[in-house]
Amino acid sequence: MPSVNGSDVKRVIVACDAGMGSSVMVASTLRTKLAKYGVEVKHTPVDEIPGDANVVLCHQGLAARAKSTAPGAVVVPFAIFMGDPAFTKVENAIANNQVLES
Amino acid sequence: MSLSDAQSATAANKNREGGVGAAVQRFGRFLSGMIMPNIGAFVAWGLITAFFIPTGWTPNEGLAALVGPMITYLLPLLIGYTGGKIVHGIRGGVIGAIVTMGVIVGADVPMFMGAMIAGPAAAWVLKKFDKLIEGKVKAGFEMLIDNFSIGIIGMLLAIVGKLAIGPVVTKLVEWAGNGVDFLVDAHLLPLASLIVEPAKVLFLNNAINHGVFTPLGTQEALETGKSLLFMIESNPGPGLGILAAFMFFGPRMLRASVPGAIIIHFFGGIHEIYFPYILMKPKLIAAAIAGGMSGVLTGVILDNGLVAPPSPGSIFAYITFTPKGEYVGMFLQVFIAAAVAFVVAFFLLKFDKELRQEAKEEAAAKEAGLPDPMTGA
Numbered sequence: 001m002p003s004v005n006g007s008d009v010k011r012v013i014v015a016c017d018a019g020m021g022s023s024v025m026v027a028s029t030l031r032t033k034l035a036k037y038g039v040e041v042k043h044t045p046v047d048e049i050p051g052d053a054n055v056v057l058c059h060q061g062l063a064a065r066a067k068s069t070a071p072g073a074v075v076v077p078f079a080i081f082m083g084d085p086a087f088t089k090v091e092n093a094i095a096n097n098q099v100l101e102s
Numbered sequence: 103m104s105l106s107d108a109q110s111a112t113a114a115n116k117n118r119e120g121g122v123g124a125a126v127q128r129f130g131r132f133l134s135g136m137i138m139p140n141i142g143a144f145v146a147w148g149l150i151t152a153f154f155i156p157t158g159w160t161p162n163e164g165l166a167a168l169v170g171p172m173i174t175y176l177l178p179l180l181i182g183y184t185g186g187k188i189v190h191g192i193r194g195g196v197i198g199a200i201v202t203m204g205v206i207v208g209a210d211v212p213m214f215m216g217a218m219i220a221g222p223a224a225a226w227v228l229k230k231f232d233k234l235i236e237g238k239v240k241a242g243f244e245m246l247i248d249n250f251s252i253g254i255i256g257m258l259l260a261i262v263g264k265l266a267i268g269p270v271v272t273k274l275v276e277w278a279g280n281g282v283d284f285l286v287d288a289h290l291l292p293l294a295s296l297i298v299e300p301a302k303v304l305f306l307n308n309a310i311n312h313g314v315f316t317p318l319g320t321q322e323a324l325e326t327g328k329s330l331l332f333m334i335e336s337n338p339g340p341g342l343g344i345l346a347a348f349m350f351f352g353p354r355m356l357r358a359s360v361p362g363a364i365i366i367h368f369f370g371g372i373h374e375i376y377f378p379y380i381l382m383k384p385k386l387i388a389a390a391i392a393g394g395m396s397g398v399l400t401g402v403i404l405d406n407g408l409v410a411p412p413s414p415g416s417i418f419a420y421i422t423f424t425p426k427g428e429y430v431g432m433f434l435q436v437f438i439a440a441a442v443a444f445v446v447a448f449f450l451l452k453f454d455k456e457l458r459q460e461a462k463e464e465a466a467a468k469e470a471g472l473p474d475p476m477t478g479a
Contacts (some may be wrong), residue, residue, distance in 0.1 A: 017131055018138050018308050021414060022374035025366065047131055059374070068269045069436045080378040082359050083368075096421065 019045030130309020136185040137312035148410020178217040185221030194225030204260030208268020214317035216271040297395030311335035328407030335413030339439025340393030347447030371414025393443025405430040
């Protein structure tokens, strides 16, 4: 099971089906929150998650695909697109250098 | 119901579907992935059409000359290129475009479906060839081989496209068109919502809309000036009705997030935002289906249609692509769908066991003068 230390996270990938709609929206809200930790936020289609990604956020309906595209990454699924606890979890892990697991 | 309950419930759902769900999603993504990056070109074509054709806002014969070549050549070539690129990078894209050209010339109708077949297929052949000669090319001859392999294979496949694929796909498009006409004439098109709405919330929304409706609808719009097929999946009405019902009658902890979701859904056109609300209370899919069907039925009765694919499915895209003078029909279709979805969702939420329990506890707490468990106030 992949895991990563909060301080090792330099980039968070937000993935959705097309990489054009909901992921862009989630990424833009997350980007402002994570900028202060020097963490970059990118959005991609779920089938094109870059191989070196270590943290991926995506809706739970797409999590299976995210895991098969990026087996080495910590995939954090979320249920709703705004105010989901998963976003706070990732932010806290980065802020406090906690371990993130899929 | 708490968020984590919802998460485990849908996680269980997902396990039941296993890999099949992901495989279907992935194939859908393959189809929509050829169309979606090119939606901007569809929008440009739609705007030019809306403004400059004889029945448009500012008819202009000279500028209307753009309409034909764009739909005959530009859009299919972009799709063929993108389809090839998905399979085999830029080289795949180039040969995809070459072979799509053969298919276009071999057909009498715009070749969206032809491009969606020929582009990836041509790239696949080139990929096999590239694999075959990998490591066998003498140093210094790579560029020569690279260019001429695309040139020669592209030429041969373009000929196949012209002589075989074009005519065959023309027939297929004709049948598909007849099928759609039949569904419309028999007033059966609303039944499409039975499949479309559940598929949507399983994240097949792009696959269905852009894999199926955008190519078929564009074909129809070219013949008749508009297509109702653009308004089946993309109608923001059902989602609006469901979100509104959640705002008033949904689980208390979720209500606060709904107004923002409504704005993003209805005006921004990102429908994904309402899927989670349905996944949490899966029976609400009935509200989506009822809303979708009433919307499509309204469209069939009023002979509605849009001139180009509204993507994303925002009310602004709808307004932009509504034919001149047909606004009332369009708004009726959207708002009837919203109203029906709202009413059905209202009843489903009203008689939801967990929510009634929640309401009861709340009332009891109030009576006992205890602090509200949700706000802690």
